[in-house]
Amino acid sequence: TIHFLDNLMVVTQFFVFLYCKLLWRGLKFVVRKFTGRCELQRICYNNKHGARRTLKIESSLRYSKNELLQSALSVHPDKVEKTIDDVMALKKINPDTNPQLSISLQASLLQIVGYRSLVAEVEKLRREPYDSENQEHEDMLMKLWKELRPDTHLAGRISKQWCEIGFQGSDPKTDFRGMGLLGLHNLLYFAEHDKATALQMLHDSLQPKHNEINTAEWEQKNLDKAIGFSFAIVGINITDLAYSLLVSGALKTHLYNVAPEMPCLMHFQQTFCYLMQEFHRFWIEEDPSDIMEFNRVRSKFHRRILRQLKNPDMALCPHFSASDLHLVNL
Incomplete structure (x- = not known):
């Protein structure tokens, strides 16, 4: 009996779907005849x-x-x-x-x-692993250091100094595994095109509030603004968030509103910069007790962005300008 009822429900659903489909097509035909x-x-x-x-x-x-x-x-x-x-x-x-x-x-x-x-271009970058034998990759990494620490000499390619810009260990290439070259491209774009925001975010991340890095050597002020997370690691995490928004189609709302014709990699990277700045603000607002709350805060932030993108008139950063990004309703 249960099996029969299940089959009956499936058949009923099929005919309801078919009826609605035919009704919709008929309605479109009538509307076309009426409106021309x-x-x-x-x-x-x-x-x-x-x-x-x-x-x-x-x-x-x-x-x-x-x-x-x-x-x-x-x-x-x-x-x-x-x-x-x-x-x-x-x-x-x-x-x-x-x-x-x-x-x-x-x-x-x-x-x-x-x-x-x-989507294809971003996926290609994500799938390309960081190769320390590739001079272009190495040049991008060195440029990232110079943009973020212009007054500090990097002692060597393998160095604990990388922790100063938020990598986990002595060799940054190990942190790019999840997002490949896409993570490095985004971080470098942020550092070059929204430098004031990137440097402020880096400065805040080095405050000792929730940071696992030893920052005793740093003379810091404004500790009430301290956020204490690893800058580069957050950038790679936000790259993953931006990537998921893109491949799921959620970013169509934003990109169709900001790109007059074909969206390109620049539009995606500008969106990344916006997400970095907004996550920075969101982290401070959430005031987590320690870095272990990162995944919770990131998930909450992700849900908020998804809600905003459901508005078909939404553009996250319609006119990208350094340190002046904000949500607007067009």
Whole structure:
């Protein structure tokens, strides 16, 4: 009897789904006949440029029955313009009487395929391990030291001094295992492009409040502002957080709102800088008792960012500028 009821429930759910699907298609047919516009036209005309429009276009193409429309989501960026012409022809839309439509569709489709390309580029960096035999890798690491400790000579490639910028041991390469070169790229971008914030965050991290590093040699002030976590390790953790937001699609809201067309690695790195600054503030607000609370605070921070990204008008850092990042509703 239980088996029969289970099967009956599955069959019922299938027919309900089928009914809803047919009803939806019928409704779209009626709306097109009534308005004289297809779904893509209605989306473009009724939504401003950005995530609201692009997310709806992405959904419409993904769930279309037409193979051309489905394949538009994975077209090469160089083929976007021709793809738009093919879509216009398929939908029997006159480009001369609808000039803005092709422009809107092209901008949104570039955002969609650009996001896919960005995920692939970020994944490639994440999978590339730090190689101490690679001079480019070593040069980036040395540059990171010079940006963060410009007045301090590094005694050697293998040195306890790396702990001063928040690595766990004498050789930073061991800390890049989880995020590969992506972690180093992000840390260096932060140090170069938002230097004032990076240096302030590093300074705060060296305060003795919750820090496991011996900082007795440092003469520190403003201990009430001390946060005491390892700067570089936090940067690699926040890289992991930014990566998870990207590959899950959660960052589409933000990137579709800040990138006029194709999102690129720079947009991802700017987002990382924003997340670093916001996590810095969040850690201070949470005032954890010790570094062992890091995972709890990070998880809470992650949930807050996810909630914010559910707003289709949200841009985390619409106009990136050093030390002046804030959430805004466009």
